[in-house]
């Protein structure tokens with residue numbers, strides 16, 4: 001999908017900025033360490049710019065709240081199961097080994113609070129610059145992968161986010 005189409009799809013109400021930087025996508029994918037037997041869940045999958053770059057895995061499920069993007073995701077990533085709904089509810093219902101998410105910061109912070117109640121091996125999440133992750137550090141190793149901002153996205157994202165990797169100790 002070209003830049004113009006991504007810009008026209010983006011709805012500020014949903015804080016939609018789609019990650020397109022090949023360098024940042026590659027860092028994100030490397031951090032996720034997806035194995036062929038993994039069940040992968042991406043929450044807030046947007047237009048599929050991350051999902052279509054994911055390596056082969058046992059199953060790929062994409063959750064997106066905005067119903068305008070559901071058919072676009074199905075076309076962009078035909079091998080994925082695409083579900084319209086709220087990630088904060090669906091993470092409790094869907095099984096996964098690897099979780100990937102670049103959601104609005106307030107949603108991510110709620111997701112982070114709920115992580116200890118979920119069963120997974122690795123989560124790779126975009127978080128705000130000031131999002132506090134200290135409460136995860138006892139149970140999980142939390143490492144910073146990279147920062148993403150500006151022209152890493154279409155449209156350009158005004159704020160800076162951090163991609164963090166969370167793995168069970």
Ligand SMILES: C[S@@+](CC[C@H](N)C(=O)[O-])C[C@H]1O[C@@H](n2cnc3c(N)ncnc32)[C@H](O)[C@@H]1O
Nearest residue numbers: 014017018019044045046064065066086087102
């Ligand atoms: C910043 S965009 C990122 C899209 C994609 N992950 C990427 O990096 O290109 C955030 C996406 O999360 C979706 N979203 C917002 N709240 C959500 C929620 N509660 N559950 C699922 N998706 C949500 C938005 O509609 C939007 O597509």
